[in-house]
Amino acid sequence: MKKVAIIMGSDSDLPILKKTAATLKSFEIPYETHVYSAHRTPEEAKAFAQSAKKNGFGVIICAAGMAAHLAGAFAANTTLPVIGIPCRSSNLDGLDALLSTVMMPSGIPVATVAIDGGANAALLAAEILALGDDELSRKLDEKRVKDAAAVLKKDSEIALRIEE
Numbered sequence: 001m002k003k004v005a006i007i008m009g010s011d012s013d014l015p016i017l018k019k020t021a022a023t024l025k026s027f028e029i030p031y032e033t034h035v036y037s038a039h040r041t042p043e044e045a046k047a048f049a050q051s052a053k054k055n056g057f058g059v060i061i062c063a064a065g066m067a068a069h070l071a072g073a074f075a076a077n078t079t080l081p082v083i084g085i086p087c088r089s090s091n092l093d094g095l096d097a098l099l100s101t102v103m104m105p106s107g108i109p110v111a112t113v114a115i116d117g118g119a120n121a122a123l124l125a126a127e128i129l130a131l132g133d134d135e136l137s138r139k140l141d142e143k144r145v146k147d148a149a150a151v152l153k154k155d156s157e158i159a160l161r162i163e164e
Ligand code: RP5
Pocket: 008, 009, 010, 011, 012, 013, 037, 063, 064, 065, 066, 087, 089
């Protein structure tokens, strides 16, 4: 199976990426983790993106806060799918990172998940890899059924819980 790259702009983003790693792990998807910054280490970020395809990666997840150009900078240097996670890390509550990540110019797409959406980034990466992997696709379907059952269990208990 191809690997997923988990790239964060700073180790201060780590709590969000822990959810990404845990979710990938639950599907037995191999991943590699790095800290590269679009602004502080632009050359290293570019080199990683340019060699990612030949190094066995299938999807790249980039998480960054503030003026979050990391996902866009990666997408500019590869045609692998890039998923951006805007991180809440400043006075603007993540709206800065959301807009910086999502508003890409035509031709260089970034699939942007919610602010701090670490788990969804991993699930989207899994869905992309599952296009060529029936076993992974089956695991994703199974998770949906399990998640729905958990909500329905809560539904059956809520009338009692509201009286507590
Ligand atoms: C971004 O700036 C990082 O992704 C992080 O979310 C934010 C703050 O970085 P640090 O100052 O904590 O290293 O580039």
